[in-house]
Amino acid sequence: MPASHRLLLLVLALGSVLLTALAAHHGFFWDAVLQASRHAQWYYDTRFTHLLVPEALDAGHPTLFAAALAGVWRLFGQTLPAGHWAMLPLVLGTLWQVYCLVRRFVPRAWVGPAVLLLWLDATWLTQSTLVSSDVALLFCYLLALNGLTARRPVLTLAGSLPLVLLSTRGMILWAALALTAALLGWLDENPLRAPHGRFSAAARLLGRRIWPLLPALLLAGLWLGLHYQLRGWVGYNARSQWSGNYALLGPLGILRNVALIGWRLLDQGRLLLWLSGAAALLALWRGGWRPGPTTWRLLVLWLAPALALSGAMVWYANPIGHRYYLPVLLLFALLVAHLLSELPARGLARMLTGVALLGLLSGHFWVYPDHMANGWDATLAHWPYYRLRHRFIDWLDARRIPLADVGSNFPNLYPLHQVDLNGDPRRFAPVDLRRNRYVLQSNTMNFGDAVLDSLQQRWPLLHEERVGQVYFRLYQRPSDGP
Structure with a gap:
């Protein structure tokens, strides 16, 4: 050689x-x-x-x-x-x-x-x-x-x-x-x-x-x-x-x-x-x-x-x-x-x-807009996901907001232990705009177009963070319903 x-x-x-x-x-x-x-x-x-x-x-x-x-x-x-x-x-x-x-x-x-x-x-x-x-x-x-x-x-x-x-x-x-x-x-x-x-x-x-x-x-x-x-x-x-x-x-x-x-x-x-x-x-x-x-x-x-x-x-x-x-x-x-x-x-x-x-x-x-699918497990651009996810969990814990009250979507629906091996059995709720008090949304998650449009147009944005090409947004249920 x-x-x-x-x-x-x-x-x-x-x-x-x-x-x-x-x-x-x-x-x-x-x-x-x-x-x-x-x-x-x-x-x-x-x-x-x-x-x-x-x-x-x-x-x-x-x-x-x-x-x-x-x-x-x-x-x-x-x-x-x-x-x-x-x-x-x-x-x-x-x-x-x-x-x-x-x-x-x-x-x-x-x-x-x-x-x-x-x-x-x-x-x-x-x-x-x-x-x-x-x-x-x-x-x-x-x-x-x-x-x-x-x-x-x-x-x-x-x-x-x-x-x-x-x-x-x-x-x-x-x-x-x-x-x-x-x-x-x-x-x-x-x-x-x-x-x-x-x-x-x-x-x-x-x-x-x-x-x-x-x-x-x-x-x-x-x-x-x-x-x-x-x-x-x-x-x-x-x-x-x-x-x-x-x-x-x-x-x-x-x-x-x-x-x-x-x-x-x-x-x-x-x-x-x-x-x-x-x-x-x-x-x-x-x-x-x-x-x-x-x-x-x-x-x-x-x-x-x-x-x-x-x-x-x-x-x-x-x-x-x-x-x-x-x-x-x-x-x-x-x-x-x-x-x-x-x-x-x-x-x-x-x-x-x-x-x-x-x-x-x-x-x-190569990251596409919200309404286009991205292969996040095929690009290092997804790396900020891990840091932002932990930040938002800590943010919710500090305000005593139960994860069960927060809707989210794949890949953020599994028990925390199955993702982080940390012994924490809690998990986010599946997104349901009629039931969720809050929704945690990210461009790395699989949200349908209709749900995404409803969140962005009707739900108040409570907290947002962005690192690189990844963002996380926490929405709060509007007072007049979904």
């Missing part, structure tokens, strides 16, 4: 250590409250005497991550820093997997810029500071992918086995790995060119590529079968509080999801990454360049998870978050890095790389 590569990895690793230290006392955020804290709390309290979480908490996902977090608490204490520092090995492991993947596909001189294009993605940097199963998902996926591309089946096995037990999205990503393996085998040997025995050759080739993934498929099947045996359902439960997320959409809803996925790929500064890649491709094409084996392989690596994830999610009402596409986001950045490295004009390549990097860094400032 060249000294410049070692220095870059050291700097990025130290940066991750610093981010972890700064975030060590941040509470659980967004979906991590359920899939990490609440599930882990169950395993911790019951001392692992139950395999499945209670049905009221069961969204259909495997719970390996939550069980592991509960184990961390048993070893090091049930504190926020224990969980955050336990994530650091996964973050650093992901850094190494990114480096190994980049080194395999771009020239040595371009490894540094390529690693930065992947590592500085706003969604990834933000997730790396959360106690989130998506960090484990990305690490396992890249580990298995490195095994496929390097033809090291042990790595593929080691990555795919835990992948399918992290969440149902891990199972979808298993399908992406299988599709990747099949398409890479096709590109490498193309058995259909053989004049005889083409189908048997294709079957043998597919088997050689995919066999390291089969134990994970068996493991996923065992878990799904056991879940069905114990609960009577897998994936979808019509009686659960999340059943609405699995409602099938009509044509317009599907088109909306397709557009939303497209925006997720462009959001948070990635628009400039796409434009840089398009400019590089145009310059290369005009110069007579045509895609070679490396380009096609990288296209496969990117398209396989994009198709698998989109094909599984586009039909349903479940909101599609930026973090769902983490492997897709990073692998597209790798494809762009490859195109930039192919440019013969070094000045143009450096300029486009700089534009792309500036775009990625700007992603933490």
